Amino acid sequence: MNSEGFVLRGGLVCDPEAGSLAPGDVVVRDGRIAAPATAGAADRIVDVSGLVVTPGLVDLHTHVFVGQDLGVDPDVVGPPSGVTTMVDTGSAGAHLFGAFVRGTVERARTRIAAFINISSVGTTSILLSGELKTLAYVDPASCRAAIDAYRDRIVGVKVRASADVAGDNGVVALDRAREVADAEGLPLMVHLGPPPASLADILARLGPGDILTHCFTGLSGTPFTEHGRLVDLIAEARRRGVVFDIGHGMCGFDLEQARAAVAAGFLPDTISSDLHTYSRDIVGGLPDVMAKFLALGVGLPEVVRRTTIVPARVAGLDGAGVGSLRPGAPADLAVLRVTDGPSPTVSAALTVRNGEIVHSASN
Ligand SMILES: [Zn+2]
Structure with a gap:
């Protein structure tokens, strides 16, 4: 053909x-x-x-490490949903990154890029969580070595800085992830959840091109809007160029937060699924998340931008023509x-x- x-x-x-x-x-x-x-x-x-x-849809937040607890097969879930590029966000850390590349990334027909987890064990299971609870795993040196070995596959660093994953270590882990991202010249993606770290702790450490995912979760304890206006913290982070990503997942998306933010004139920069084994039945696929934003009154071209060229730019894939x-x-x-x-x-x-x-x- x-x-x-x-x-x-x-x-x-x-x-x-x-x-x-x-x-x-x-x-x-x-x-x-x-x-x-x-x-x-x-x-x-x-x-x-x-x-x-x-353009083929670009899903900025997925888990596609085939054979790992969380991982869905990109060639099973991608094509039926119009998704041609999937960005895996922290399924693998330094210890298993080679296995992820050889077993999934090199074999998949779907284009795969990855954020490496700052924890060397990665997000082994969403049921256990806890990859940051043992700080010995949160090792900048091994993360940097893996980035150097797989630089053609790695487009950023991921940290799940929330109490369920980190216990009291959220801010320490965030700082170590920041250190690696800066040293390697890569964006940092931070998952928002129950504090610590708080939304303020996280945003204080994010700059232009860094990503806050699960931005409309109901779990952070800090709303995006008050009395119909964006809170100052969010407005200021947006001005600095922090990227706000949906990461729908199991509990990464609160419809009322989304509705209030959209009503206040705040659209997420990127719309992503956080598709994995345990979220699949809840999320459906990226087109279902797109439909939720159409239902909130966001226009189709705006939704398409946030699922194609913008996530491609955030992941540094636009130079190769992805999302275009x-x-x-x-x-x-x-x-x-x-x-x-x-x-x-x-x-x-x-x-x-x-x-x-x-x-x-x-x-
Ligand atoms: Zn995720």
């Missing part, structure tokens, strides 16, 4: 860089996106009328069926990864 190419025709094309949503063709040739004007008679036509064509419809970019595409109304739905009708159709819904 690659050499002759194909054309997705009749859909509404949502280009997150142009901010546009308009009828158009998307041409795929040799595994890459080609300019619409290059469509030729030999190209196969794929009718996508009534559907929305976007630019001619020359890898042909990773999602064709979405979107329904409006009081309970909008989003689902993937077709998924293209590197120019190959890897999912096609029958209906």
Whole structure:
């Protein structure tokens, strides 16, 4: 299919860089996106009328270490949900990073990038949690050695700085993760949960490009809004360029916090699923999280930006064309069926990864 190419025709094309949503063709040739004007008679036509064509979805918060307690198989969950890039966030730490790369990252058809856990044991199980409770595991030197060994796969450092994971060690672990991220020139992703560390402790340590995930959790004890206005702490962090990520998961998303924040004019920077073994039944997939934001009144182009080009930039993957419809970019595409109304739905009708159709819904 690659050499002759194909054309997705009749859909509404949502280009997150142009901010546009308009009828158009998307041409795929040799595994890459080609300019619409290059469509030729030999190209196969794929009718996508009534559907929305976007870059392949980029899920900034997932757990895809296959064979590990939390891990879902990226090639099982990605294609049916239009997701072509999954960022694993801290499933593996230094001790198992090689196993993750060899067993999953190098084998998956889905593109995988990773945040390495500051704890050398990683997030071994969400049932046990506790990877920061023993500080000997929170070892900057071994984390840095793993980053040096797998720099082509690692796009950031992850720390789950909350009481359930760290006991009283949340702030110490946060500082050690900060130290590694700074030394390696990588962004830091911090999971928000019950203090300590508090939201203020965490935001004080985050700068431009660092990520607060589970930003709308109800567990931090600090609301985003008071009396309909953003609290100063949040407004100030946004001005500094801190990235606010959803990370829906089992208990990372409180609909009322989200509703209040959106009503106060605050949209998350990135919309992600925190998909893993134990959240899968609750989350569904990334399209289901997108639908929740449509239900909150956020427009489709805004939702698509937050699930394509913005997470690609946050993970440093935009330079390779991830999350983009630019001619020359890898042909990773999602064709979405979107329904409006009081309970909008989003689902993937077709998924293209590197120019190959890897999912096609029958209906
Ligand atoms: Zn997670």
